Amino acid sequence: xxxxxxxxxxxxxxxxxxxxxxxxxxxxxxxxxxxxxxxxxxxxxxxxxxxxxxxxxxxxxxxxxxxxxxxxxxxxxxxxxxxxxxxxxxxxxxxxxxxxxxxxxxxxxxxxxxxxxxxxxxxxxxxxxxxxxxxxxxxxxxxxxxxxxxxxxxxxxxxxxxxxxxxxxxxxxxxxxxxxxxxxxxxxxxxxxxxxxxxxxxxxxxxxxxxxxxxxxxxxxxxxxxxxxxxxxxxxxxxxxxxxxxxxxxxxxxxxxxxxxxxxxxxxxxxxxxxxxxxxxxxxxxxxxxxxxxxxxxxxxxxxxxxxxxxxxxxxxxxxxxxxxxxxxxxxxxxxxxxxxxxxxxxxxxxxxxxxxxxxxxxxxxxxxxxxxxxxxx
Ligand SMILES: [Zn+2]
Numbered sequence: 001x002x003x004x005x006x007x008x009x010x011x012x013x014x015x016x017x018x019x020x021x022x023x024x025x026x027x028x029x030x031x032x033x034x035x036x037x038x039x040x041x042x043x044x045x046x047x048x049x050x051x052x053x054x055x056x057x058x059x060x061x062x063x064x065x066x067x068x069x070x071x072x073x074x075x076x077x078x079x080x081x082x083x084x085x086x087x088x089x090x091x092x093x094x095x096x097x098x099x100x101x102x103x104x105x106x107x108x109x110x111x112x113x114x115x116x117x118x119x120x121x122x123x124x125x126x127x128x129x130x131x132x133x134x135x136x137x138x139x140x141x142x143x144x145x146x147x148x149x150x151x152x153x154x155x156x157x158x159x160x161x162x163x164x165x166x167x168x169x170x171x172x173x174x175x176x177x178x179x180x181x182x183x184x185x186x187x188x189x190x191x192x193x194x195x196x197x198x199x200x201x202x203x204x205x206x207x208x209x210x211x212x213x214x215x216x217x218x219x220x221x222x223x224x225x226x227x228x229x230x231x232x233x234x235x236x237x238x239x240x241x242x243x244x245x246x247x248x249x250x251x252x253x254x255x256x257x258x259x260x261x262x263x264x265x266x267x268x269x270x271x272x273x274x275x276x277x278x279x280x281x282x283x284x285x286x287x288x289x290x291x292x293x294x295x296x297x298x299x300x301x302x303x304x305x306x307x308x309x310x311x312x313x314x315x316x317x318x319x320x321x322x323x324x325x326x327x328x329x330x331x332x333x334x335x336x337x338x339x340x341x342x343x344x345x346x347x348x349x350x351x352x353x354x355x356x357x358x359x360x361x362x363x364x365x366x367x368x369x370x371x372x373x374x375x376x377x378x
Contacts (some may be wrong), residue, residue, distance in 0.1 A: 003345075005010050005030060005038050005166065007376040008368070013048060013068040014092055014375060015191060020053065022063035033247060039066055046074040049378055068093040073378050075370035076136040076174065077180070078124055080105060082156040082208075090367035091128060092378070094192055107235065108158040116144045119171040134374045136174045137366035139181040140164065141211075143307035146226030149178030150311050155244065156208065177369045183229060185355070186213025186366025187220060189317050191368050197317050202307050204231065205319035205355075206260065209244070210252040214239035214311060232256065236302055260321055264295035279324045289328045296325075297332030304333065305340025308350050319355035323365035 008028050013019055019027075023033045037334050043046045050064045070091030079086045085105050089097040100121040105114065125134055134263060143155025146300065149165015151157075168176045179187075186203035195201045197310040205211045219359040232252035233245050240249025251337030257275070258268040264278045289297075304316055318326050326333075330352060338349050357364060 002038070003376075005034060006042065007378075009035070009038050009042065009066070010047065010068075010378050011375050013066055014094065014371065017093060018065050018067040020063040020065050021050075024066060032126070042066075043056060045072075057122045061298060068122075070095050070097060071131065072166035072319075073134050074129065074131070075303070075367055075374070076125070076133045076135055076172075077137040077363050077370065078118055078168075079134065079366060079368035080114065080138065080140050080157070081181070081362075082107070082141060085117060085119055086363060087125070088367070089125040089133065090364075090371075092371075094364065094367065098128050099293075100124060105157070107156070111159065111162045115164070115167045117172050118168060122174075124173050127186070133174060134213055135370040136168060136172065136176045137184070137368070137370035138164065138168065138176060138178040139184045139362035139366045140178055141181050143227050143230075144178050144180050145232060146179065146222050147372055149176060152227070154223075175373065177339075177373070179226075179369055180213070180229070180368070181362040181365075182211030183213040183220060184369065185211070185319055185357075185361040186215055186229075186365070187319070188357050188361040189319075189355060190215050190218075192357065192364055193317070193361065195315050195317055196351050200311070200313045201315045201317060202231075202313045203317045203355075204304070204322060206255065206322045207258055207320040208257050208323075210256050211320075212307075214313075216311060216313075231303065231307065234303060234306065241347070253298075255296065256304065257321060259299070260295060260325060263290075263292045265290070265292070275321065277326055279321075279328065283327055289332075293325075294326055295331050297329035298336055300329060301333050301336030301340065304352075305337045308337060308341045313350055313363060315351045315353060317355050319358070319361060323354040323358070326352070 021035050025032050043050055048066050048068055053062050053065050070093050072092045074091045077088045077090050088099040091097045141156050143152040151159050151162040151164050153160045165176050165178045182205055189195045189203055201215050203213040212229045212231035214229050233250045235249055236251045237249035237378050241253040242248055243250040243253050261268055261275050
């Protein structure tokens, strides 16, 4: 019981930051004397500090504010993206204590070379902080088997069947959890972003392809092998374009980066900066979006409508290029999603919101998946 109460307090201050003893007691439905003894023990162990509330007014005894000590426990968060590698130390409470831009990642990079670079970065961060991390979370752009971190397929890295979880565990001696970057983006928005306090959400991201993550009833939907959420490859058009997955007419061929580029009058391939500039220009212009972009919005709505009917989320979060495009297509999207979801959402339309965390989502999600396994033992 005592251990469960301690874990509940640690979890709350990790996710919420500074919290008064009174709020902890109310939120966890524990009496004040129990909270006091748990917090006193955590403070004695250097896990939290207590302080008087700032700017307090009124009479009566103040409720002490409990704040997590970032260095009481820290994890390594790794993001392997197409183009670069980031290794960060994330402390209790979710703040980044140190970061190593561990250099560019080229296509077809040798996994053992990459593992060596991560291990070097972990050693450097450990030396800098004067302590060892407790666990590691890794975000990867590909299909990941959740049980052991095997990268089944990562087309943009040119990897297939790479036992990344085992390689990283052997090189660092840490417990390692590897997940798909979109699943971690969803987790980060749920825990620290625009969908806090929302237990049912769908996260969609356009970044070359289309990625997705689903949280249902507060739990990440992984599927039998951990491959769930490949929303970009829902079949939407029987006579559609060839997809890079080998199939035809996937949702990605209608709403991926190439499709968005064509919708604003750019060639299918080219610098990302040109696309972003064009989206900004169209937003600033304030005129009705061009017909091609309205059509893009309809294809987007088709997939979003299917997902809403299937999963009944409260919120759909749009990340990557979709966050940039959302203001231009939101009217089309709202109209067509509402029409597609008369049964699932007859009264209130699901909220369609841009990502709050942007490009830092997968890294923060990697930290959270690592913390999830250690918070109970702090
Ligand atoms: Zn496909």
